[in-house]
Amino acid sequence: MSTNSTTWSAAAGEPRAIVDLIHEWVTTVDHKRLGLLYIAYALVFLIVGGIEATVLRLQLIRPHNNLVSPQVFNRMFTMHGTTMIFFVVMPMLFGFANYLIPLMIGARDMAFPRLNAFSFWVTAFGGLLLYFSLVGANGLYGAGNAPDVGWFAYAPLTSQTFSLGHSTDFWILALLVSGFGSIGTAINILATILCMRCPGMSLGKMPLFAWLYLVTAALVVLAISPLTAAQIMLLVDRYLGGHFFDTQAGGSAVIWMHFFWIFGHPEVYVLVLPAFAFASEIIPVFSRKPIFGYSVMVAATVAIGFISMSVWAHHMFTVGMGAGANTFFVLSTMAIAVPTGIKIFNWLATMWGGKIEFKTPMLFCVGFLFQFLIAGLTGIMLSCAPFDWQLGNSYFVVAHFHYVIVGGILFTTFAAMYYWFPKMTGRMYSERLGQLHFWLFLIGFHLTFDFMHIPGLLGMPRRIYTYEPGRGWDSWNLIVTVGVFFQAAAILVLFVNLLWSYSRGAHAGGDPWDAWTLEWSVPSPPPTYNFASIPTIRSRRPLWDLKHLDDPDWMYEGTR
């Protein structure tokens, strides 16, 4: 199939003025290009956030270390958390959504292409604002400093009294602005999935990917907005002399915690549902079986969406909310483990009896299944309020949520990068380097985050810049830091693989995995218009139907 000269592979083939190329990318409203911009942007910030994490771990490698000052340490953990959540994982998941949802549901673009471009550039501007604080936060007369109030910025710390200069303002504005971008993209995803599906694709025949992103987008709309509201209140406090979180005028510091975590906990599911989406597409293809229990998976997703709105205060057991509130949030937090557990069983049942191919994407998904289970189990432990009173704000908590975000979300994101790399570039990645990346990262991950639980159990609090020797924390911290080098090496291998394969990889063809969803029915990379003619489908696996005319899926789906 001939492609139009505006597809990016064709553009790379012929000599073009670099200015033209940049102009094309900056002004693009094509969902595929915006998707790639999101992913590239997330990868840049992954390196930045990774460097910050490395500084944190190097400082903690031994007791009484003096690599960075306490002030710099505070800025580093604040910037690390904010960057990774808002400017790595969120753009990454929106990037895959942008690129894949229209292709998967048989549409030519998102519902609102220009809103899409606006949302990306606003998000990108938010990231720049956050990092501009490094030079601009002191009002341009000093060396400047970055925000140092922690990524959840608890109340008295963010008042004018305790946060002099403009570092906290940059933090507020960065999140406010990127929040607008997130809400814009979420609205776009909702409208795209609900209104742009190709003929025959009823809601029950969508790929699970689309279902999970539908719930994710609804959660973004309902969860990012409270954060926006809370940030506006904080701005009123800081600039107009308001008293929302000013305890000296009768305000409440605890209500900031509530407002933040009303955003903060659904946010965890905003981040993890796309990870489930990747796993739900990759595991069936590499097990050569359709997903087990499609309708139950959808039901579990919607259930997670609902329950996730009512668990936020399990971040606040140590605040002292009283027995009634504690009981409610203990029970709701434990309840959310049920639909999540259903999902894990369904992925296992999909693999059960399948002809499993352990290609790199599948390896990362298997790693995800194992690690996400452990993360869920430590989550159940922490959901018990008395246990949380002991371990709240300790390294056990840090280990738990990094197990979720790195062991769960980042692993599936890597799986998705390898799985869809052939579609996005038209080239195969190097399987050998991919496997090396997996094993290095697996070793590094487990060295760092398995052993991080132990100093937490031994009483090491989070966010301390150094510690006394002889408390039994020393060797554990050394092991944790050693793991970082493996992870850094693995990321280096990933970047080498991406860059090398982009120019030298074998040509992939339209459908290298013998997969079943619509994005594999078009050439790689897809032409600007995606589909020469809009497809019509009859089952959840349209490409299976096409390849097996004698035994199509739609003969069975109706009866289930």
Add this chain to the structure above:
Amino acid sequence: MNATSIMLRQPVAEQVPSRGRVAMVSLIGAESAIFTIFVVAYIFYIGKSLSGPAPQDVLKAPVLYSICLLSSSVTIHFAGKALRQGKAAVFSRWWFATITLGAIFLFGTAREWQRLIYHEGLTISTNLFGTTYFSLVGLHAFHVIVGLLCLTLVLIFAVLGHVEPKHEYQVELLSLYWHFVDTVWVVVFTVVYIVGR
């Protein structure tokens, strides 16, 4: 591979909602979440101010102005109906009435704020009541202003003769937003002038 060959038998036609409506409903969902947080903060801080003035001393319920805003929901409905029937002139008249009623409401808010700031000495930094009151009512007034700007834009188009029955869809989306702004005022009015006083 030919994508059309995926069609194996005739599909069942499905009714999908319009994307503009889905987007507007989602936006209203997001806005509702923002207002919810501000309303919760207002209710939480009722009676918690450490110093005066207190709401029962200085607030007077703007009943007439509220009636203006709420009746603008009715006029915008009739405007849409007129457009569907192809009566462009009637549409413009109802549309103008909507803008006038919205503007009267906004004028009422401005008068109230002037009285509170200059005569009662209540500003956003005076006490918790001032902070929560000006934020919540101000957030709503901001939405009224945005709505009025959009409505005025449509009125300019209408006066220039560019609004036709085929634009019913866009007009309907805008009135959806305007109905939302009015509904929020019912909540704000109840919380600020009835519960909080």
